[in-house]
Amino acid sequence: MADTADTAGEEDAAGQPPKDTGNTGNTRNTGSTGNTKDGVLAAVGPRLRELRRRHGMTLAELAERTGINESTLSRLEGGTRKPTLELLLPLAEVHAVPLDELVGAPRTGDPRIHLRPVTRDGLTYVPLSRPGGVQAHKLLIPPGPDTEPTLRTHEGFEWLYVLAGRLRLILGERTLVLKPGEAAEFDTHVPHWLGPDDDRTVELLVLFGHQGERAHLRARQGPERRPAEKSP
Secondary structure, three states, X not given: OHHHHHHHHHHHXXXXXXXXXXXXXXXXHHXXXXXXXXXXXXXXXXXXXXXXXXXXXXXXXXXXXXXXXXXXXXXHHHOOOOOOHHHXXXXXXXXXXXXXXXXXOOOOOOOOOOOOOEEEOOEEEEEOOOOOOOEEEEXXXXXXXXXXXXXXXOXXXXXXXXXXXXXXXXXXXXXXXXXXXXXXXXXXXXXXXXXXXXXXXXXXXXXXXXXXXXXXXXXXXXXXXXXXOOOO
């Protein structure tokens, strides 16, 4: 009986050819890869919608800026249109995010931020942080025409630090001049304006949240207001 049991055990082991084990493993890996790819693509639509809403844009406004028709944009956000490189590149440019952030590609472990400057209304914003939460930018403001500053308001708070040049900051009725090494923080519900105090470009480090990002990096701007004239 012992011989019979031993022989049966050997036959069971021998009845599982190595090639079957290999095939099973390959099938499992292929399915996992396919599921991962499908999951990445499925997440693109909601991410595009969230970015558009964060920037305060309608589908019509986004279509105008990207050259992609509204129907295609709607289907991309809804997941019924497959995202292609041709469609994603202009969207990444308008939203000022790296392409890998747009598609949610896994990070490679490189902590460096890939700097992609964005120019809005003559100002250059260099993103220093990844999308989401408080945003850090290097801001370059060149000297402009000698016209009366236009004050604006929007939601949120801003913090800034002068890196180079002299900054002229108008907050309501107050005018301040900040030199390199000086910082300021203010409520952006207060009408404000900032620019060079002389004929040199001023360089700043600025921090703002989603509201500030929408106000500075979207096409539309908040309410405008001229500084109040001082009584003689």
